[in-house]
Amino acid sequence: MTRFAVAASATLAVLALPASIASAHTSPASDTATALHCGKLFDARSGKVRGPHTLLVRDGRIEQMISGGNADILGVPAVDLRGHTCSPGWTDLHVHLASQSSPQSYSEGFRLDPVDYAYRSVGYARKTLMAGFTSVRDLGGEVAPHLRDAINQGLVEGPRIWAAGKSIATTGGHADPTNGWNDMLSHLSGPPGPTEGVINSVDDARQAVRQRYKDGSDVIKITATGGVLSYARSGDAPQFTVDEVRAVVDTAKDYGYRVAAHAHGEEGMYRAVEAGVTSIEHGTYMSDRVMKLMKERGTWYVPTIHAGRFVADKAKVDGYFPEVVRPKAARIGALIEETATRAYKGGVKIAFGTDAGVGPHGDNAREFIYMVEAGIPAAVALQAATIRAAEVLGVDDQGVLAPGKRADVIAMPGNPLEDINVVMDVDFVMKDGAIYRRPQEPAR
Known part of the structure; x- marks a missing residue:
């Protein structure tokens, strides 16, 4: 290992203790479940925004997607994103x-x-x-x-x-x-x-x-x-x-x-x-x-x-x-x-x-705005950062919202296909089923 690598590794080890204590949510718990009530949903496969959906997330994966309305799931805590468009991370x-x-x-x-x-x-x-x-x-x-x-x-x-x-x-x-x-x-x-x-x-x-x-x-x-x-x-x-x-x-x-x-x-x-x-x-x-x-x-x-x-x-x-x-x-x-x-x-x-x-x-996210200004449709720009990016990486477990995929879910108020500028207003972030940011919470 190079001197650079040793030093970088040591530094991150020093940084680790406070983060692991203060941010226990960085890794999803083994038996946790969350329901996300999405007002709209960006379908990365079609490039279209769909209507209301409830996403049931369990153990870091999307377990179920229920379309139409916002289904209550017994015993599962819910996040209200009905004023938002949910998207794959x-x-x-x-x-x-x-x-x-x-x-x-x-x-x-x-x-x-x-x-x-x-x-x-x-x-x-x-x-x-x-x-x-x-x-x-x-x-x-x-x-x-x-x-x-x-x-x-x-x-x-x-x-x-x-x-x-x-x-x-x-x-x-x-x-x-x-x-x-x-x-x-x-x-x-x-x-x-x-x-x-x-x-x-x-x-x-x-x-x-x-x-x-x-x-x-x-x-x-x-x-x-x-x-x-x-x-x-x-x-x-x-x-x-x-x-x-x-x-x-x-x-x-x-x-x-x-x-x-x-x-x-x-x-x-x-x-x-x-x-x-x-x-x-x-x-x-x-x-x-x-x-x-x-x-x-x-x-x-x-x-x-x-x-x-x-x-x-x-x-x-x-x-x-x-x-x-x-x-x-x-x-x-x-x-x-x-x-x-x-x-x-x-x-x-x-x-x-x-x-x-x-x-x-x-x-x-400002790149989305610049892509649209360059004549690339908003749907194509959003697909570029979701399903197409997964293709570049050679992975098939992310980039779309679907049962069995990673629970990487973000949400923004408004519809990015109607106003691409809302991409700058993301206020809900979930990665592997762990919530890092909720609406009305500062980014810290």
């Missing part, structure tokens, strides 16, 4: 729970210890859950596997996490951890290799995936092109060969992993799709050629419009980004919404992700 397929963008982000990497990031991640995870996101895919950060384990053990509160751990890059690529270091620091540390997630050959690619397995990752993330916020000039140059990406994908399959590819530039994106990645993240310069291949291969697109808007806005602020980053943020960020519009009209499969950590955690 949402999934954000692109977050970074260990950090959040600020003008100090670049210097903090030299000043803060891993334990500092671990402490921060606990608060960010809780904000995400309270906003209605019962599952997330954390695409890059050594804290995430340890935070995942602490949440699964009921030690801290947060969404279910699929953790990538350290992203895989090439030398000088978007996730090379030594970008921007001076000569003294670079000589002291030596060039990073597959253990640190930096590869330059097919053999390196295989080793990097196997290291992620050793580290306890759930999914693999590669940076197929340059990035907006990395301390490097290009935001879109291809950074892997097709053979390198294919080696990542093939080795990942050996361990049951799916591969997400950060990609802005057209050529790097095409190579990633050709090599068999599961999803393209951001996709800024997606061309008709790339879209055609994505449809042929069944590749998913995760737009992250929220992050694009955020960095484009902050690029206007003097001093927020380093000068090498600022022109990329201004140029690339502003294009993502346009790409999402073209991809939807072109028939590319779209799933939900925000890149939260670039923008503020807890604000994830």
